[in-house]
């Protein structure tokens with residue numbers, strides 16, 4: 051069950067096309083997993099459409115995120131993935147990755163927008179950060195946000211770290227917990243600068259998260275410098 055959602059302002063900005071693209075990526079991923087927020091998004095679009103109909107005709111960028119998708123499509127040159135944009139209503143699970151021999155099963159059932167990123171970054175390069183954690187940075191064609199997968203083994207503990215910039219995490223597979231609670235597939239977490247946390251994956255399965263980072267995090271644990279997943283990240 052999804053308990054953590056983008057706030058109303060973020061959904062409003064997303065619907066208006068004014069949310070920065072890194073946050074849009076995270077919100078879009080969440081929308082494809084969360085029927086509740088999809089409904090809210092549809093309602094906001096309906097309201098926006100009604101307002102536009104009452105005003106003078108004008109060209110309005112209603113979905114900045116569509117531009118990102120268009121760019122990814124161009125880079126991929128893959129015709130099989132029909133682009134309908136992030137506002138499309140889809141029922142999860144949303145299979146996006148065709149089954150291939152030797153394909154990584156954890157990537158088999160991702161939100162469409164994330165699947166596109168994976169396709170444009172194949173083959174993914176996984177960096178082993180610790181016995182519990184592997185990360186894979188995703189090239190996105192922009193330099194304001196760092197986008198990466200964080201992959202925690204069953205029961206794995208990630209070094210404690212805090213944040214110098216905002217970070218959004220969307221749980222894509224499995225679940226993890228920290229001092230504040232348990233987070234499951236679809237949960238959307240916004241970490242503000244100064245938040246400290248230490249994720250621990252639950253025991254039942256591997257956990258995969260999408261992280262969108264505005265600035266690097268710094269390590270707070272005594273051995274964190276050895277294992278911090280974000281040390282390779284650079285401010286842009």
Ligand SMILES: [Zn+2]
Pocket residue numbers: 052054055056080084086087088
């Ligand atoms: Zn939601």
